[in-house]
Amino acid sequence: MSETPASPPKKSTRSTKTADTTATTAAKTASKAPAKAASTATAKAKSAAPKTAAPRTRKPKTATIQVTPEQRYRMISEAAFYIAEKHGFDPSRSLDDWLEAETLIDAELGGGTTH
Known part of the structure; x- marks a missing residue:
């Protein structure tokens, strides 16, 4: 070696x-x-060229809020009240106001109602 x-x-x-x-x-x-x-x-x-920002995407909500049907109903009725107030409490819009409130509340809850 x-x-x-x-x-x-x-x-x-x-x-x-x-x-x-x-x-x-x-x-x-x-x-x-x-x-x-x-x-x-x-x-x-390159710096003189106009810059275009990439579109930002929202992250989907992963957490859902669990509420009882009674809580959901109260939330919808309160939201419908404020929507109706914006429209001058027009009686011909009551169903539309309610449906709009349902859509808003269900989006907020993320489909987390319990039955």
């Missing part, structure tokens, strides 16, 4: 390391200068 000799520890001083790093960084920057200018022009062109 032959063992490979261990490499001698590297001696470096802080000033040499900093000088090497600075020289390497300067060389990299100089070689990338034309590419950076082109990418800057592209970025400016």
Whole structure:
């Protein structure tokens, strides 16, 4: 079995390391200068273009509220009252007001009535 000799520890001083790093960084920057200018022009062109926001979608309600039929009825009657008030308590709209209130309350509850 032959063992490979261990490499001698590297001696470096802080000033040499900093000088090497600075020289390497300067060389990299100089070689990338034309590419950076082109990418800057592209970025400016993109920022000048009008931005359209992606449409936000609402997350569906996952939790349902459980209420008794009596509680649901009271909620609907109160909502129907306020809807009718907006329409001047027109008696010809009473059924429409009630149905609108049912739709609103059922949407709020998420279909969570118990029977």
